[in-house]
Amino acid sequence: MAHKPVPELKPVPRLLMGPGPINAYPQVLRAMSVQLLGQFDPQFRRYMAETSALYRQVFRTRNRQTLMVDGTARAGIEAALVSLIEPGDKVLVAVFGRFGHLLAEIASRCGAVVRTIETPWGTVFEPEAIERAVKKHRPKLVATCQGDTSTTMAQPLAEIGRICARYGAFSYVDATATLGGMPLPVARWGLDVVSAGLQKCLGGPSGIAPMTISDRAAAAIYRRRHIEQGLQKKGYRPGRGPRIRSNYFDLAMIMDYWSEQALNHHTEATTMLYAARECARLLLAEGLEHAFARHAAASRLVLAGLRELELEPYGDLAHKMPNVTGVWIPQGVDGERVRHRMLERHNIEIGTSFGPLHGKIWRIGAMGANARPAAVRRTFAALRQVLRGERRR
Amino acid sequence: MAHKPVPELKPVPRLLMGPGPINAYPQVLRAMSVQLLGQFDPQFRRYMAETSALYRQVFRTRNRQTLMVDGTARAGIEAALVSLIEPGDKVLVAVFGRFGHLLAEIASRCGAVVRTIETPWGTVFEPEAIERAVKKHRPKLVATCQGDTSTTMAQPLAEIGRICARYGAFSYVDATATLGGMPLPVARWGLDVVSAGLQKCLGGPSGIAPMTISDRAAAAIYRRRHIEQGLQKKGYRPGRGPRIRSNYFDLAMIMDYWSEQALNHHTEATTMLYAARECARLLLAEGLEHAFARHAAASRLVLAGLRELELEPYGDLAHKMPNVTGVWIPQGVDGERVRHRMLERHNIEIGTSFGPLHGKIWRIGAMGANARPAAVRRTFAALRQVLRGERRR
Numbered sequence: 001m002a003h004k005p006v007p008e009l010k011p012v013p014r015l016l017m018g019p020g021p022i023n024a025y026p027q028v029l030r031a032m033s034v035q036l037l038g039q040f041d042p043q044f045r046r047y048m049a050e051t052s053a054l055y056r057q058v059f060r061t062r063n064r065q066t067l068m069v070d071g072t073a074r075a076g077i078e079a080a081l082v083s084l085i086e087p088g089d090k091v092l093v094a095v096f097g098r099f100g101h102l103l104a105e106i107a108s109r110c111g112a113v114v115r116t117i118e119t120p121w122g123t124v125f126e127p128e129a130i131e132r133a134v135k136k137h138r139p140k141l142v143a144t145c146q147g148d149t150s151t152t153m154a155q156p157l158a159e160i161g162r163i164c165a166r167y168g169a170f171s172y173v174d175a176t177a178t179l180g181g182m183p184l185p186v187a188r189w190g191l192d193v194v195s196a197g198l199q200k201c202l203g204g205p206s207g208i209a210p211m212t213i214s215d216r217a218a219a220a221i222y223r224r225r226h227i228e229q230g231l232q233k234k235g236y237r238p239g240r241g242p243r244i245r246s247n248y249f250d251l252a253m254i255m256d257y258w259s260e261q262a263l264n265h266h267t268e269a270t271t272m273l274y275a276a277r278e279c280a281r282l283l284l285a286e287g288l289e290h291a292f293a294r295h296a297a298a299s300r301l302v303l304a305g306l307r308e309l310e311l312e313p314y315g316d317l318a319h320k321m322p323n324v325t326g327v328w329i330p331q332g333v334d335g336e337r338v339r340h341r342m343l344e345r346h347n348i349e350i351g352t353s354f355g356p357l358h359g360k361i362w363r364i365g366a367m368g369a370n371a372r373p374a375a376v377r378r379t380f381a382a383l384r385q386v387l388r389g390e391r392r393r
Numbered sequence: 394m395a396h397k398p399v400p401e402l403k404p405v406p407r408l409l410m411g412p413g414p415i416n417a418y419p420q421v422l423r424a425m426s427v428q429l430l431g432q433f434d435p436q437f438r439r440y441m442a443e444t445s446a447l448y449r450q451v452f453r454t455r456n457r458q459t460l461m462v463d464g465t466a467r468a469g470i471e472a473a474l475v476s477l478i479e480p481g482d483k484v485l486v487a488v489f490g491r492f493g494h495l496l497a498e499i500a501s502r503c504g505a506v507v508r509t510i511e512t513p514w515g516t517v518f519e520p521e522a523i524e525r526a527v528k529k530h531r532p533k534l535v536a537t538c539q540g541d542t543s544t545t546m547a548q549p550l551a552e553i554g555r556i557c558a559r560y561g562a563f564s565y566v567d568a569t570a571t572l573g574g575m576p577l578p579v580a581r582w583g584l585d586v587v588s589a590g591l592q593k594c595l596g597g598p599s600g601i602a603p604m605t606i607s608d609r610a611a612a613a614i615y616r617r618r619h620i621e622q623g624l625q626k627k628g629y630r631p632g633r634g635p636r637i638r639s640n641y642f643d644l645a646m647i648m649d650y651w652s653e654q655a656l657n658h659h660t661e662a663t664t665m666l667y668a669a670r671e672c673a674r675l676l677l678a679e680g681l682e683h684a685f686a687r688h689a690a691a692s693r694l695v696l697a698g699l700r701e702l703e704l705e706p707y708g709d710l711a712h713k714m715p716n717v718t719g720v721w722i723p724q725g726v727d728g729e730r731v732r733h734r735m736l737e738r739h740n741i742e743i744g745t746s747f748g749p750l751h752g753k754i755w756r757i758g759a760m761g762a763n764a765r766p767a768a769v770r771r772t773f774a775a776l777r778q779v780l781r782g783e784r785r786r
Contacts, residue, residue, distance in 0.1 A: 005678070006443050006446075006447060006670075006674050008420075008424075008671075008674075009424050009427045009440070009667055009670070009671070011427065011428070011430050011436045011437075011440075012436060013428055014430055014431065014434060014436075016429065016430075016431055018431060020660070021429055021431060021432065021660055021663060022429070023428060023429055024428065024429050024664075027401075029425075029426040029427070029428065030426060031401075031402050032422075032425040032426055032664055033422040033423060033425055033426035034402045034404065034422070035404070035406055035416060035417065035422065036409065036414055036415070036416055036417050036592075036598055037404055037407055037409075038407065038409055038411060038414060038742045039414065041407060041736065041742060043404045043405060043407075044404075047402070047404075050399050053399075054399060070464050070465050070468070070599070070600060071463050071464040071468060071641065071659075071662075072463050072641075072659040072660050072661075072662055073659075073660065074640070074641050074658075074659045074660075075463070075464060075468075075641050075659075077641075078639065078640060078641045082639075098621075101621060102621060102640070105621050105640060106640045106641075109636060109637070109638055109639060109640050110638075111638075197660070199429075199660055205429055205662060205663045205664040205665075206463075206659070206660040206661065206662045206663060207463060207600060207601075207662030207663075207664060207665050208600075228491075228494060228495060228498050232748075243502060244502070245502055245503075245504075245638060246471065246475075246502060246639060246642075247467070247471060247495070247498060247499045247502050248464065248465075248467050248468050248471045248499075248642075249639075249641075264747070265467075266464075266465040266466075266467045266468070266599070267413070267414055267465050267466065267467075267590070267592055267599040268465075268599065269464075269465055269598060269599045269600030269665070270414060270598045270599060270600075271417075271425055271598040271600060271664065271665075271668070272598075272600050272662070272664075272665065274402055275664070277399075277402070278401075278402070281399050281401075284399075285398070343434065349431045349434060354657070355625075
C-alpha cells in the first residue's frame with residue numbers, strides 16, 4: 001500500500017450559524033495548542049480542580065462532583081444515565097424533540113423501563129403535565145433536555161427538581177444546547193445531574209462533556225462502585241448494587257479519578273480539558289448574565305432579520321431557545337439548495353432539521369462566539385441574496 | 394457565588410518520558426488550533442475520509458470500516474467490545490498485565506461470559522498457549538493487548554488471527570500503547586478489530602480512538618443495527634440480534650455516521666479529528682518502518698542508559714515493548730521521591746506502575762515525539778543526578 005501524501009489542514013473558514021457546532025473562540029483554539037502534561041502532574045491536577053471550580057460557577061452549584069466526561073455531549077448523557085439506572089428501573093422521559101427521543105433510547109439501552117410523555121414538536125410541557133406523569137409512573141429518574149435544538153424549544157425547568165423531589169425521583173437534564181446561553185441555576189432548581197458539551201453556547205469544540213452531580217445522586221452512584229481488578233488494593237470490597245454496565249461511563253470510577261485520590265481510569269483528554277477550562281474561564285470573565293443577555297439580543301436580531309425577509313419563525317416563540325431559531329422554508333423554495341449556496345457562495349453554514357421537520361425548517365444559530373450582531377447581519381445579508389436568486393427561479 | 398478569576402494556561406513545560414501521555418508533536422498542537430467546521434461540511438467530510446484513508450495505511454489494512462471513536466483509547470476498547478459482544482457470549486482474554494484485566498472487566502460489563510488465561514507479569518504467551526485456551530473454551534471473541542504498558546511487555550500477535558479464524562472466533566487487539574511504535578500489519582495478521590489512541594507512539598493527545606474493523610466483524614455488528622427513533626425513515630426495519638447495549642459506542646451507528654450517508658450520531662469532536670489526522674499524516678510522511686526503527690533505537694539507548702547507571706531492566710527483554718522500559722527500583726531507593734525530584738527539579742516525568750508492580754518499578758517511555766536520542770540523554774543525565782543524591786542519603 002503506497003503512501004499517498006495528504007496536505008496540511010487548511011480549511012476555507014466558515015461562519016457556523018447552524019444549531020452547533022459553532023466557531024470556537026480564538027482563545028479556546030490557542031488553549032488547545034498548549035503542550036500536554038501528564039495526567040498526574042500536580043500542574044495538571046490543578047487545572048482539573050480549577051476546571052471543576054469553574055463549572056461549579058457555570059452550573060451555579062456547589063456540587064463537589066462537578067467533572068468532565070471525555071467524549072462528546074452524548075457521552076455525558078450516556079454516562080449520567082448508565083450510572084444512575086439499574087436494569088429494570090423506571091425512567092420517565094419528557095420528549096419535545098429528537099433529543100428527547102435520544103434520552104429515551106439511551107435509557108432503554110441501559111436496561112431501563114422507559115415511559116415517555118410527548119408534546120407536539122414546537123411546544124414544551126406545562127410543569128403540571130410532567131408532575132401528572134411522575135405521579136402516575138413513579139419513575140426512579142426523570143430525564144429531559146433543557147433545549148432541544150431539533151425544535152429550537154426550551155423547556156422551563158424551574159419546577160422539575162421540586163416535582164422530582166416530591167416523588168422521590170432523580171432528575172437529569174441534558175443542557176448541551178443551552179449551557180452558557182440561558183439561565184440554568186442547578187442548585188436553585190434542585191436538579192440532580194446535568195451534563196453539557198462545549199460546542200454550543202460555550203464556544204468550544206465537541207469532545208468533552210462537563211457534568212455536575214448532586215451529593216444525593218453521587219451517593220447513589222457511588223454505592224455501585226467497583227474497582228478494576230488490576231487496581232484493587234488489599235481489603236477492597238466492591239459496592240452493593242449491580243455493577244454499572246459501562247466501564248468508560250462508570251461515574252463512580254470517574255469520581256474516583258477526579259478525586260484527590262486520583263485513582264487511574266481513562267487517560268484524561270488533556271487538550272479537551274484545556275478547552276473546557278478556557279470556555280468556562282471566558283464565560284465567567286464575561287459574566288453569566290452578560291452572556292445570557294448577549295444570546296437574547298442575538299435572538300431578537302435573528303427574529304428581526306426574519307421579519308425583514310418575510311420569513312416565518314417556527315414554533316412557540318414564548319419558549320424558543322435564545323441561541324437557535326427555526327425558520328419555515330417558504331413554499332416553492334428548495335431549502336437544501338439555499339443551504340448549499342449559503343455555504344458554497346458565502347461560507348456560512350445554517351442547519352436543516354430532523355425527522356418530521358427535515359426539509360421543512362432551517363435552523364439559524366447565533367451562539368457562543370457568534371452571538372454577536374455582525375455575525376447575524378452577515379448571515380442575513382447573505383440569506384437575502386441567496387433567496388432573491390431563489391425567488392426569481 | 395462570586396467569580397474567582399483563573400489565569401490563562403501557562404504550564405511549566407515537562408518532558409514526558411513516562412508510559413504516556415507524552416509530548417505532542419508541534420504540528421499536532423498547531424492542527425488543534427485550526428478553526429472548527431460543521432460536521433456535514435464537505436470540507437470536513439473530506440477530512441474524515443482522509444483520516445480513514447491515513448489510518449488504513451497506519452493499520453496496514455484495506456478495511457473499509459476504519460474510523461474514530463470520540464473518547465480516549467479506553468472508549469475505543471469499550472466500543473469494540475460492546476458492539477461485538479451479545480450478552481452471554483463467551484470471550485477469552487489473554488491477560489499479561491493490568492490492561493488485560495481491563496479488557497476482561499469491560500467484556501464482563503458488556504454481559505460476556507469471560508474466560509481468562511494469565512501469564513506472570515513480565516512475560517508473554519506462547520501462541521500455543523492461546524490456541525489451547527481457544528480450543529478449550531471456544532469463545533466468540535479473543536481479546537488481548539499488543540503492548541501492556543503496566544508490564545512493558547509486547548505480545549507477539551502474528552499467529553492470533555489465524556488461531557481465531559481456525560476456531561471461528563473474532564479477534565480484538567488493543568494497540569493503544571504500540572500503534573506507530575512497532576509493526577502491526579492488521580491485514581497480514583488477519584485481526585478483526587484493532588483500536589488505539591494518540592497519546593503514545595502517535596504523538597498526540599488522548600481523546601480520540603482510531604479503530605479498524607474487518608468486513609466480517611463489521612457485518613456481525615451491522616446485523617444488530619438500530620436507528621434512533623428521531624431519525625427513522627419510513628420503511629425502516631431494525632436489525633436482527635439484540636440491540637447493542639450502548640448508544641454512544643454502537644459501532645453500527647458510528648459506521649453509518651462515517652459512511653457517505655452521514656447519518657447523524659454524535660457531533661464529531663472536530664479538534665480531536667484534526668489531531669488524529671495530523672498524527673497519522675506525520676507518521677506516514679516519516680514512514681512506518683522509519684518510525685519503528687526510531688522507537689527501537691530509542692529503546693536501545695534507554696537500555697544502555699540503565700546499564701551505565703547499573704539499573705536493572707524489568708521483565709523478559711526479548712518481548713519488551715520498544716517504547717516503554719520497566720526498571721527495577723534499586724533497594725534502598727525511594728522510587729516516588731525520585732519521580733518527584735525528576736519532575737520538580739528537572740521537569741521530566743517518568744512513570745510508576747500498577748498493582749503488584751506499584752513502587753517496585755519505574756517505567757521510562759521514549760515514544761512519539763520523544764523517541765529521540767536527545768530526550769533519552771536528558772532523562773538519563775537528570776536521573777543520574779537525582780540518584781546520586783538519593784544514594785548519598
